Amino acid sequence: MSSLLLLSLLTLLPTLTLSTTPRSLYLVTPEPISLSYHHGPLLTGKLAVNLLWYGHFSTSQRSIVSDFLLSLSSPASPPAASTWWHTTSLYHNSTTQLTLGRQVIDSALSLGRSLTSDDLTKLASRLSPHRNTIAVVLTGEDVLVEGLCMSRCGHHGSAPAGRHGRSHFAYIWVGNSVTQCPGECAWPFHQPIYGPQTPPLVAPNGDVGVDGMIINLATLLAATVTNPFGDGYFQGPANAPLEAVTACTGIFGTGSYPGYPGQLLVDPTTGASFNAKGLGGRKYLLPAMWDPKTAHCTTMV
Numbered sequence: 691m692s693s694l695l696l697l698s699l700l701t702l703l704p705t706l707t708l709s710t711t712p713r714s715l716y717l718v719t720p721e722p723i724s725l726s727y728h729h730g731p732l733l734t735g736k737l738a739v740n741l742l743w744y745g746h747f748s749t750s751q752r753s754i755v756s757d758f759l760l761s762l763s764s765p766a767s768p769p770a771a772s773t774w775w776h777t778t779s780l781y782h783n784s785t786t787q788l789t790l791g792r793q794v795i796d797s798a799l800s801l802g803r804s805l806t807s808d809d810l811t812k813l814a815s816r817l818s819p820h821r822n823t824i825a826v827v828l829t830g831e832d833v834l835v836e837g838l839c840m841s842r843c844g845h846h847g848s849a850p851a852g853r854h855g856r857s858h859f860a861y862i863w864v865g866n867s868v869t870q871c872p873g874e875c876a877w878p879f880h881q882p883i884y885g886p887q888t889p890p891l892v893a894p895n896g897d898v899g900v901d902g903m904i905i906n907l908a909t910l911l912a913a914t915v916t917n918p919f920g921d922g923y924f925q926g927p928a929n930a931p932l933e934a935v936t937a938c939t940g941i942f943g944t945g946s947y948p949g950y951p952g953q954l955l956v957d958p959t960t961g962a963s964f965n966a967k968g969l970g971g972r973k974y975l976l977p978a979m980w981d982p983k984t985a986h987c988t989t990m991v
Contacts, residue, residue: 723925723937723987725980727781730921733860733914734784737824738791740817744805745830746797747866754895754972755828756790758904761968762911763787769955769990771966774908777979777988778934781916781923788911791823804834810863811849820851820859824914826907831866831899839871844906846914860918862910868899876902878942878951878963878975886949891963894973901975908976909935923982934979938987941978946989951975955991965990 739759743752762775779785794816801809810827817825829835844864851859867875873883879893879901893901913933916923924931943952943965954963957973964973978987 723932723980724985725923725925725932725934725937725982727923728921728928730917730919732782732916732922733824733918734782734786735822736787736789737822737915738789739824739826739911740791740793742794742796742813742817742825742827743830744796744801744813744827745799745803745833745866747795747828747830751897751900752793754897754900755903755907756793757969757972758907758974759788759790761966761972761974763789764969766967766969769966771968771974771976774966774976774979774990775912777981778912778915780981780983781934786915788824792817799833803832804836805829806836810835811847811861814859814861814863815849817861818851820857823859824911825859825861827861827863828903828907829863829865831869833865834870835863835865838865839867839874843867843875843902844910846910846918848919858919860914862907862914864903864906864910866899866903868897868902872898872902875906882949888950891951891954891975892961894957894960894962894964894975896960896962904974905977908974912979935977937980938978941987941989942975943989943991946978952989953991 761771764772766772813827814825846862848858848860851857872880876898878891879898881890895901912935916934920928924933925937926932940946940948941952943954946952954965956963964975966974966976968974976990978989981988
C-alpha cells in the first residue's frame with residue numbers, strides 16, 4: 691500500500707496510489723459521498739504518534755506541529771481541534787486518543803536530499819517500536835520527495851514491522867511545500883497556480899508551509915485510523931480511494947465551493963483565518979471530515 695488543487699479528478703485518478711493526499715482535488719466538484727467499510731482492522735485506543743523530522747525545521751515549526759497533535763486529544767474552547775478529531779470515533783464507536791511519542795531529528799539528511807517512496811518507508815521504520823503507534827515522517831522545504839508537487843502532498847500507508855514482517859505498522863509522510871509548490875500543497879494559504887484566483891488566507895501560525903502541512907497531516911491522520919491497511923473505510927477503487935477527509939476535499943467552512951474554502955473565523959489581531967483552537971491558544975485550519983452518522987461532510991464552523 692503506498693501512498694490538495696489543479697488537475698481534474700479524471701486526470702489524476704489513474705496516477706494516484708493508495709492513500710495519497712492529492713494536490714489538486716480542491717478544485718474538483720465531488721461525486722456523491724458514501725464511504726463503505728471493507729471489513730479490515732481500524733486503529734483504536736491510545737496511539738502514540740512518533741515523529742521523524744527530516745531536513746531543516748526550526749524549533750518554532752516543530753512546536754506548531756507538536757502542539758497540533760497534542761490538541762487533538764486535549765480539551766479547548768470551541769471550536770476545539772479535539773472536537774474535529776472526535777469524528778473519527780464515529781467510524782468505530784470507540785475513542786482513538788493520540789499522544790505525542792518519540793521524536794527523531796535528522797537534519798543531516800542521512801538518506802540524501804532527494805527521497806524515493808522506498809526511502810520514506812525506511813525512515814518510518816526507524817520510529818520503532820511500532821506497536822500502538824503511528825510513524826510520521828515530515829520532510830523540510832529543503833528536501834525533494836518523489837511525487838511531491840507532481841501528484842501528492844503526502845501519503846499514508848503501511849509497512850512490515852520487525853525482521854519477519856508478520857505484522858504491519860501504519861505510517862504517514864507529509865512534506866513542507868513552501869519553496870516548491872505552495873500553490874498546490876499549501877492552499878488556501880497561497881495563491882493557486884490555476885483555477886479560481888481567490889486571495890490567499892493568512893496562515894494562523896504565520897507559517898504558510900507548516901500551516902499547509904497541518905492540513906495535510908490532519909487529512910492523513912484521519913485516513914490512517916479509519917483506513918490504515920487499505921481495507922477500512924473508503925469510496926472508489928482501493929488504489930485511489932476517497933477517504934475520511936479527501937472525500938470532502940476543499941471544504942473548510944460553510945458555503946464552500948471549488949476554489950473557495952468557505953466561511954471561516956478570523957483573528958482580529960493577525961487577520962489569520964482558522965476554524966479550530968488548540969493548546970496554548972493555537973489556531974488551526976482543519977479540513978471537513980465525512981461523518982458516517984450523518985453521511986455528510988462536517989465542518990468546524
